[in-house]
Amino acid sequence: MSWLPTLKTATPEEGFELALKMSRMGVKYTQPDDAVRGKLRKVYENNADSLTQASQVVAINFQTVSAANNYWT
Amino acid sequence: MSWLPTLKTATPEEGFELALKMSRMGVKYTQPDDAVRGKLRKVYENNADSLTQASQVVAINFQTVSAANNYWT
Amino acid sequence: MSWLPTLKTATPEEGFELALKMSRMGVKYTQPDDAVRGKLRKVYENNADSLTQASQVVAINFQTVSAANNYWT
């Protein structure tokens, strides 16, 4: 089953969570090793700038999801 | 209750504040621990580049909110 | 009175200045202390990369303002 069968979601909040998933998948495609990603997570989740940067990627992906859902109008 | 029930706001200023909330939620999903985020806040709120970066995430999210509100025309 | 009553401006130049204001408000919401921001300003206004980064946030906000004004056509 596809991890991204559609960009449509029922609500904006679910769309935001999809954007979060897309952001993580962008990382996972580059670093598929779960153990390595787990170790790196300890680093960036305690670094202010890393978290802001992560939030930025989510914001960019959420633009895409929002447009796909016609902003849930 | 959803933290993001809609992207619609009454005014541009409320839209800007929603964009701010979205930016913070992007961080919170990655680092859910309030105590850790509180500690990191002390770091980035006193760093010029961190603040500029935070403002950038707000700007990206505000693009989404503005489009959702048809720019409050 | 709202600091952002509308995204409409009479001219592109005024729109650019609104984008600048939005960029600064993105910082101010995160660091509301005028004295701290004043101190940090001394740092980033003398750093080339910080200034480029600031210009980037203005560019992103100006995209929003320009769309809201239908590019002043």
Add this chain to the structure above:
Amino acid sequence: MSWLPTLKTATPEEGFELALKMSRMGVKYTQPDDAVRGKLRKVYENNADSLTQASQVVAINFQTVSAANNYWT
């Protein structure tokens, strides 16, 4: 044969993978040497911020691919 004959894909997931390919090609055009890129890969795949940054480029390219596919409506 072109590495980018079209921006159209059958599904969102394939579109995401195309965005990944575009992101890598953006690197390859600048650094065409496979051996050098292989060596650099060892560096960034073990660096949290590098991976977030890579995910951001994918997110930007995915905006383009998604628009080209009318969000797979």
Add this chain to the structure above:
Amino acid sequence: MSWLPTLKTATPEEGFELALKMSRMGVKYTQPDDAVRGKLRKVYENNADSLTQASQVVAINFQTVSAANNYWT
């Protein structure tokens, strides 16, 4: 006279140069002192990452100018 009377240009190349001007004005509004900017220029024009970052701001502003000109169709 306004430094930005319009976003319209006759050609894409002139539009690119306008985007460059907008990027520089984004810096100038934050650091109005010509002598300081001149000194900083020596720094970033010899730094690869600074130049890439500068090119990125131009790219963002060029998106705006291109849309304003309907991509010079």
Add this chain to the structure above:
Amino acid sequence: MSWLPTLKTATPEEGFELALKMSRMGVKYTQPDDAVRGKLRKVYENNADSLTQASQVVAINFQTVSAANNYWT
């Protein structure tokens, strides 16, 4: 003759190469000295984060080129 007579290209791949050219011109306008750029190239083509950043600028410019070509539909 203009280096950017049009944003139209025959294919997506040619559009990607135009985006690459635009990214480099964004650098060249800021640092016109070929010898300096050649020297800097040695630096960033061997740095993983620099290459990712370069790919990001191409991605942003490719958004513009793709829109100008109506995504080569």
